Amino acid sequence: MELRSRLEAEIAEELRLMRSFSMDDIAGVVEAGEGEEAANRLIFFSRPTDFPSHLDALRKRLAARFPEADEKFRKGCISFLSHLTLGLSSFLVQWNLKNADLHGDAILDDARIKAEVEANLALLAEWEALAPSVAEELLGEWRQEAEARFVAERAQEPEALAEELVGSSACDYLRNMARAIEGSNLRKIAEMRVAGLNHTELGNDYAAFLRYALYLGASFVTTNPVLVDIAWAADPDHWNPVMDRLVAADPNADDEELARLATLEVVLANMHLLRPIFLLTRGGMGCVSLQVNPKRHGDAQAMIADATAIYGELRERLDGGVPNVVFKLPGTRAGLEACYALTSQGIGVNITVNFGLFQQLRFAEAIRQGQAIFATLTEMNGRLAYPVRDELLGKLDELAAYGITEADAREAAAWAGVAVVKRLHRLLQERGYDLRRIKPLVASLRIYKEGPGYDRLPSPYPDITEDVGTGIITVFPNVRRAFDAEPRIELDPLRVEEPVPERALEVLAHSEIFRQAYYVADRSWVPEEDERFRPEYELVLEDEEAVAAWPPVYNTLTQFGEGYDRFVERLVGRRHLLALRERAQAGAKLSEAEEALVGALTNVYDVTVREALGLVCDVPEDEALVPLLRQEGVRQALESHNDEEIAALYRLALAKHEPDSAVRRARKFVGSYSSYIARLSGTTG
Known part of the structure; x- marks a missing residue:
């Protein structure tokens, strides 16, 4: 039996279990407070014919205990x-309860599912009346989660939207979510695949909010240090405790190891959510795309070593199961080189920083020879389209001789990535x-609404509509929100097979970047290539220097590297902050931990800076802190945040620890510095 078949057999056995x-x-899972896990087991792994009776029995069992139970049990229910x-x-019902490929005619119909939903809502209304405080606690959690998602989606007034979505009861929230x-x-698009109209899957191009x-x-998710960093910045209340726990658990980890541990934490959480899909599709879907250190992009052996080590670690964390990761x-x-090595071991890959057919086709050949159940060839549409746009706009005077306007250039550039995808698919x-x-x-999807020429596109989302x-198709939260808000979007299930407009190709033929991406040597x-697209300089993977300097590759690797550095710096800042907390709790002087103090105060993460300043404000007077606070690097770093709260806390910290300051003299009028600072913060806020 070949390796791929053995992997599929392992997955099938786990599904059976x-x-x-x-x-x-x-019931035991519910009683342990793991309500989501219990719900997922029923939805994904019940036989459809058994589901109604099992759910009815479970509702009755939980309802019998609910009136006399403690709050933990009630919250779990x-x-x-x-x-x-x-x-x-x-859509979750499509994977199992309505999956005719798995169960033939023995599936649940819409009427049966609707009846179960209504029965659930009726019981929830009863439970809310019996346990209003528990219900309110959950409503608060849902509001917080919804607000964080709306922030990631770049929605206007996310707090108000979260209030509106959640409403005043669990039933309000569930009905509003169902409508959305x-x-x-x-x-x-996902329903088209279920109907057999195409094979298109959806992905979540973000490290959080996979559940939605x-x-x-969706059946795929992208995670990498950069995306984790973005998610962290968008939802600090959730991620700070997670990262602090990781840092505290391994205080001796170096910076790169910290980044790896933090990324794996997110990966494992997403793997768990996608695991049922992975099992139900025998490994054909349901994977997390994992990137560790993007700065090692030129070292094949380092990438192979990282991937194989992490794959083995994930195997252990899954009790020997096949990791649902690429x-x-x-x-x-x-x-x-790394692709050949990993896929030969049955490890899936996702080829990224990938823009041209000179890249795509070489990797397709490598994947075909390997043993991975599946692998992906990413086309980063927006990261190709924007350099092409800038190139064309930079020579409009020259293009005017061909009747090409700014609107023509912008419109054509929006087709650049789409054109490569369509040709790759066809080849x-x-x-x-x-x-x-x-x-x-x-x-790397983009929204094309603002700018001349974009009104001539089939939609503002050609990366979606033209590639169905x-x-x-993996989608950023902000693109998802905008796309779903459109009242009328025409979707052709096989649109990817339709040609790019000839006028767009005529314009794109004037872009060297596009020609390098589109031409097949x-x-x-x-056998016969359109010579309009022959570039002045043909790129091949073996010309490593030229490929690395190619604008789409160079820009992406540079941004990934900078994002990785920012993520690491954010983690290091939390390590410094934890060291300060430990000293403060032990009554030790913060001034004797200069590296941690200066490191926390000069960190890029504003939340870490505020927390560090708060600690400085709350410890006993220590004149030795003043020269540290007045270091030029510290002062400049604090000013760079341009944040009123940070500025106010900095002034308070200086005033508290400087001899003969007004704050010190005022101490006799207040019970503690904490209360005094709270008063001042209230007046400055």
Whole structure:
């Protein structure tokens, strides 16, 4: 048996075990406070014919205990039934309960599912009346989660939107969520795959809020240090405790190890959410795309070593299960070497920093020879389109001779990544490659609304609408929100097979960057090439220096590297802050921990800076802190945040610890510095 078949057999055995559970097992999970886990087991692993009777028995069992139970049990019950109701109101039912490929005619119909939802809502209303404080606690958690998601989606007034979504009861929240899910344009794409119209999957191009994307039909997620950093900045209340726990658990970890541990924490959480899909599809879907250190993009052996070590670690964390993960590799010569090595071991890969067919086709050949269940070929549409746009706009005077205007240039550039995806899809099909195993993946989506020429596009989202029918389309939260808000979006299930408008190609032929991406020099793939697209300088992976300097690659690697450094610096700042907290709690002087103090105060993360200043304000007077606070580097770093709260805390810290300050003299009028600072902060806020 070949390696790929053995992996599929392992996955099938795990699926068999997951389907072996009793209602006592599910009730025990609920009683342990893991309501979401219990709901997922029922939705993903119940036989559809058993589901109604099992759920009815479980509702009765929990309802019998609810009136006399403690608050922990009550919260677990409401959480369980709420998660279950959301799942039944979403795309999740398609993976198992309505999956005719798995169960034939023995599936649940819409009427049966609707009846179960209504029964759940009726019971939830009773439980809320019996336990209003528990219900209010959950409503608060849902508001906080919704607000953080709306922030990530760049919505206007996220707090007000969260209030409106959650409403005043669990039933309000669940009905409002069901309406949002039902009205999603993205969900329509997922439904096309279920209907057999194409093979397009959806992905969540973000490190958080995968659960909501799953409700819409997502089956893939991208995580990397940069995306984790963005998610962290968007939702510090959630991520600060997570990162602090990781830092505290391994105080001797170096900076790179800290970044790896933090990324793995997010990866494992997302793997857990996607695990049922991975099992139900025998490993064909349900993976997390994992990137460790993007700064090692030129070192094949380092990438191979990192990936194999992490793969083994994930195996252990899954009790020997096949990890539902694919490893990001760059579309470079070193990445190709790593691709051959990893896929030969059955480890999936996601080829990124990938823009041109000179990259895509070489990696497609490597993946085809490997043993991975599936792998992806990412086309970073927006990261190709923008350099092409800038190149064309930079020579409009020259292009005027061809009748090309600014509007023409902008419109054509928006087609650049789409054109490469369409051609890649067609070439792989013509070669007979299995597109469910070698999946083109569209990423780095853009919204084209502001600018001349964009009104001539088929939609403001050509990276989505014009690529439907390809392997995976992975979507940023802000793009998802904008796309789902559109009242009318025309979706063709096989739009990827339609040609790019000829006028767009005529304009794109004037871009050297586009020609380098679109041209195929290998005559085994394209016997006769359109010479309009022959670049002045043909790129090949072996020309490592030229590939690294190519604008789409250079810009992306530079931004990834800078983002990785920022993520590491944020983690290091938390380590400094934890050291300060420990000293403050032990009554030790902060002035004797100069490295930690200066490191926390000069950190890029404003939340860390505020917390560090708060500690300085709250410890006993220590004149030795003043020269540290007045260091030029500290002062400049604090000013760079341009934050009124940081500035106020800095003034308070100086005033407290300087001899003969007004704050010190005022101490006799207040019970503590904390209360005095609270008063001042209240007046300055």
